[in-house]
Amino acid sequence: MKDFLVDSVFFGAFISLAAYEAGLMLKRKFKLAILNPLLIGTILVMLALVLLDVEYKHYNEGARYISYLLTPATVCLAVPLYQQLTLLKKNLKAVAAGILAGVLTSLVSVLLLAKLFGLTHEQYVTLLPKSITTAIGLGVSQELGGIETITVAVIIVTGILGNVLADLLCKVFRIEEPVAKGLAIGTASHAIGTAKAMELGQVEGAMSSLAIAVAGLLTVVGASIFAEFM
Structure with a gap:
């Protein structure tokens, strides 16, 4: 399982988007300022990497594609x-x-x-x-x-x-x-x-x-x- 995740180019992007969507859902449901989607998403990604024992460099190989959108979004x-x-x-x-x-x-x-x-x-x-x-x-x-x-x-x-x-x-x-x-x-x-x-x-x-x-x-x-x- 770990090898599959490490080798997948979509793993980083998928887990990032999924974690952020989970944060959005919590924010919509409870409407609390502390439940910021980015904060929740960051915590969830960290937990996932720890539980799945995936190194950051392997995660970032897929997640970096999201970062490319940062400048045009700004x-x-x-x-x-x-x-x-x-x-x-x-x-x-x-x-x-x-x-x-x-x-x-x-x-x-x-x-x-x-x-x-x-x-x-x-x-x-x-x-x-x-x-x-x-x-x-x-x-x-x-x-x-x-x-x-x-x-x-x-x-x-x-x-x-x-x-x-x-x-x-x-x-x-x-x-x-x-x-x-x-x-x-x-x-x-x-x-x-x-x-x-x-x-x-x-x-x-x-x-x-x-x-x-x-x-x-x-x-x-x-x-x-x-x-x-x-």
């Missing part, structure tokens, strides 16, 4: 932004200030926590791109000498936390403006958070989509500067 987020172009032009200064503030907050927080916990330079630069989409974050981590696999894990965890906590945090801090919600979610938790923003509304989704692209570009520049601080 680019497609430009569609809702185009639909809200008038609103963007109207709030251009506020949008620019909000995204810049979010990116700086992310970089400064990583720097302070890295110093507080005594992280090495390699560990520090690994965490710098935590709030941007994987397609960009991997390149940043590689360029700065970080640990790419950990960067991917940190980006995913950041996105899941943003997706799960976004609505609650907006209510706690009484953030009601759709533009502000979208910018905050997209800047802090990239594409995974944007999925939640789109659930909240079209404006939130569009602004979050914009934040992903702009925050990614700003982080590429900002991370290179902040990497020299430690």
